[in-house]
Amino acid sequence: MRAQLTILKVGGKIVENEGTLSALVRSFSALSGPRLLVHGGGRTATDVAARLGLQTVMVEGRRVTDADMLRVVTMVYGGLVNKQIVARLAACGVPALGLTGADMDVIRSHRRTGTAVDYGFVGDVDRVDGERLAQLLQAGVVPVMAPLTHDGAGQLLNTNADTIAAEVARALASRYEVTLIYCFEHAGVLRRPDDEASLIPDMDRAAFEALKADGTVSGGMIPKLENCFAAVQAGVARVLISRADSWDTGRGTWIHV
């Protein structure tokens, strides 16, 4: 029987707010067994960029990352946000280890090309070193992953945190029974945007296609759900989209093949 592994992805809105970060650190620390955290940090990156006189350009929810913006996200994701989470987890007795894809070459990517928009230094994942991550987990270490990867030739690349969570979950699915949880500010996928009670508790591919067609699911939720379905199809045992303050209750939208 494979051991259980929980992979939690938390967005910038959660980790950049003192109250929600504290709650998240508490609930994540209370988990037993192997676990891994993937975080964002886009709001802080946008804020720091603005204070440095750099304008943030987003195309379809993705950050255009020129050389200056890459420096900002390397500072904010790899340094500020990552190390604050690591220190907070350490204070709860969790042996957290901050990682980018460049660290021990755990996530290799290539610069995105051939798109209508030049996203700059943005990387699409080629491979995750599941063996190395499994060794860390077996040693009791808790990886805390920033949304940065590298191309193996010395270039850091900005990489979507949802994608990193899904790719890491897939890479570990043969070794662990993986539960992948995407935390955000809503209870899950909602039928009506402003009505938390309209939560859709379960969704399969057919339901997803229908919800896309009728416009219930749109915008940034589409790539998020695509990541979820890709993970489930690749052998990830369970995928949940949930609110950051209640993911540990299991309330949210469960994704099925």
Place this chain on the structure above:
Amino acid sequence: MRAQLTILKVGGKIVENEGTLSALVRSFSALSGPRLLVHGGGRTATDVAARLGLQTVMVEGRRVTDADMLRVVTMVYGGLVNKQIVARLAACGVPALGLTGADMDVIRSHRRTGTAVDYGFVGDVDRVDGERLAQLLQAGVVPVMAPLTHDGAGQLLNTNADTIAAEVARALASRYEVTLIYCFEHAGVLRRPDDEASLIPDMDRAAFEALKADGTVSGGMIPKLENCFAAVQAGVARVLISRADSWDTGRGTWIHV
């Protein structure tokens, strides 16, 4: 017989310049066997702080670190400088792992108090987890350490990189025959500041006291040498102060008890 371990400390001037960083990455990558890198990054921190409208205050060569400056050094040391070095080493096939003291709780410190100057969020080292670092080294991992530690209660602290290098060397001295090398912009300790040919090839404690008394050694070189002597006295096999582009030739000032 204990295995050899090389610990290299490189200052900000070296890692923040494309040419010297490339040379350093090449020479460090060419080393075989267990090795560990400790880096600074003060110049970039000062530059980023200035662009964010923050003034850098140094007292006796040490940065006064208020809450805003702590955010800057966490971004610059833990993120920008650390991850750029890690990615460059990865490109040379070195499985580099960026670490602060908070990561896996490898370096615990306490906030400096009781000094005439309030340095703010500056930490003095209490203990280094030599066992954890040795496990990484035995697994072939190459730690790349940023000059940040934590107090175990969630607070990151700015910590002098020379001190981190010396403390890590001491913590590993019972397990490894450690060579600790401080790289900077000169050939070693010089009798005359502008004359690289006036290199002092060997120095013991008595010579150090004499050189301090006659003013040959002054300023920031005094705490650097104190770190060196403390390391040698604590069982570190060899300590060398050398130029960043020639440390691998063994030319420089060797420190003896």
